[in-house]
Amino acid sequence: MEDELLLMLPGPVPLPERVRAVMARQAINHRGAEFGNAYADIVRVLKGLFGTKNNPLVISGSGTAGMEAAVANFGKGRKMAHLINGKFGERMYTIGQRYASEARPIESEWGTPLSLEGLKSALEDGCEVVTMVHNETSAGILNPAGEVGKICRKHDALFIMDGVTSIGGDLVKADDWGVDIAVVGSQKCLAAPAGLAAVSVSDRAWDRVVKNPPYYLDLPAYKKNAVREPMETPYTPAVPLFLALREACLIIEEEGIDARIARHHRMAGAVRKAVKAWGLEMFPQIDSLHTYSNTVTAACIPTGSNDKDFRGIVKKLGIQIAGGQDHLKDKIFRIGHMGAVSAPELLATLAATEYAIRTTGHQVRESGVMAAAEDLG
Numbered sequence: 001m002e003d004e005l006l007l008m009l010p011g012p013v014p015l016p017e018r019v020r021a022v023m024a025r026q027a028i029n030h031r032g033a034e035f036g037n038a039y040a041d042i043v044r045v046l047k048g049l050f051g052t053k054n055n056p057l058v059i060s061g062s063g064t065a066g067m068e069a070a071v072a073n074f075g076k077g078r079k080m081a082h083l084i085n086g087k088f089g090e091r092m093y094t095i096g097q098r099y100a101s102e103a104r105p106i107e108s109e110w111g112t113p114l115s116l117e118g119l120k121s122a123l124e125d126g127c128e129v130v131t132m133v134h135n136e137t138s139a140g141i142l143n144p145a146g147e148v149g150k151i152c153r154k155h156d157a158l159f160i161m162d163g164v165t166s167i168g169g170d171l172v173k174a175d176d177w178g179v180d181i182a183v184v185g186s187q188k189c190l191a192a193p194a195g196l197a198a199v200s201v202s203d204r205a206w207d208r209v210v211k212n213p214p215y216y217l218d219l220p221a222y223k224k225n226a227v228r229e230p231m232e233t234p235y236t237p238a239v240p241l242f243l244a245l246r247e248a249c250l251i252i253e254e255e256g257i258d259a260r261i262a263r264h265h266r267m268a269g270a271v272r273k274a275v276k277a278w279g280l281e282m283f284p285q286i287d288s289l290h291t292y293s294n295t296v297t298a299a300c301i302p303t304g305s306n307d308k309d310f311r312g313i314v315k316k317l318g319i320q321i322a323g324g325q326d327h328l329k330d331k332i333f334r335i336g337h338m339g340a341v342s343a344p345e346l347l348a349t350l351a352a353t354e355y356a357i358r359t360t361g362h363q364v365r366e367s368g369v370m371a372a373a374e375d376l377g
């Protein structure tokens with residue numbers, strides 16, 4: 001059954017029992033202390049995960065709503081530059097095309113390093129707002145947010161960072177890195193249900209917020225409501241999702257942010273060891289600034305195999321991993337290791353993947369499960 005599959009995707013991820021349980025309760029008023037306290041708990045934990053002193057605003061909408069809120073409130077009518085090395089970088093550019101006076105793509109092949117030289121010339125050419133995807137989920141590459149932030153500050157540009165699949169799973173220091181607007185999605189590293197986005201905004205960005213923001217995604221209105229006692233949102237929020245996100249945040253707080261990031265790094269390291277043992281190629285091409293993602297691993301599908309057969313075998317064993325998106329379909333597979341993922345879940349995933357690799361005819365160099373197990377004990 002579909003709902004019994006172990007989701008080892010780069011979102012959505014399996015939900016801890018406690019998170020599922022709170023969604024089953026009776027409705028509550030969203031203008032009252034109980035809701036306000038839940039929102040306050042979420043903000044307290046997210047601040048630590050974003051690495052910011054600013055209170056993230058929570059929007060009822062998926063990660064893309066957060067991306068659109070960022071662009072519409074800070075890039076509308078302005079000249080924007082979009083760093084692209086995967087699907088979500090492209091999406092930011094597409095959103096920019098709807099709002100910016102000029103949207104300039106700075107393109108690299110998916111999974112290859114961003115062009116920081118291209119960024120510098122766009123900024124010298126008057127671009128005022130920059131977008132970058134921190135963890136490019138489509139390609140499994142982690143982009144250098146700190147470097148991009150430094151360049152943006154030098155040119156006094158606003159820096160919008162999509163942290164949809166990094167925040168909560170990898171180190172993010174929005175304030176130290178010069179990130180003005182950061183976005184996370186609930187169904188990724190936070191291990192909450194899909195449907196909420198959170199957006200943090202720096203003081204210098206608030207000073208430059210556009211005069212005519214969209215109605216539903218009006219971030220100044222979210223800010224005004226979030227400073228009320230009890231905290232509120234401008235319109236009726238997805239209350240059950242807020243309660244679930246609060247529970248997910250409390251679980252994160254119990255684990256500890258440093259421990260959580262260390263766990264994600266350990267899981268990612270184990271998957272990379274498995275890929276190497278199998279004799280498969282990692283997909284991203286990294287350099288001294290760009291590294292492999294610590295929340296999703298993208299590797300090349302064994303030659304001679306195709307996505308449907310390959311992932312079909314894994315699925316038959318009860319585990320769902322992701323394929324490549326768009327032109328990467330049939331070329332790569334992706335294993336998500338974000339959220340509450342445990343060593344036994346990861347080992348089962350690697351065992352099923354190894355089985356698929358072997359049964360589709362690839363001669364593995366050595367067992368990836370054995371290689372990974374050494375790091376997971």
Ligand code: PLP
Pocket residue numbers: 010011062063064065088133135136137138162163164165185
């Ligand atoms: N940004 C990144 C890096 C993502 O991985 C995703 C979803 O996979 C999104 C944005 C879009 O988020 P959503 O699907 O929640 O709208």
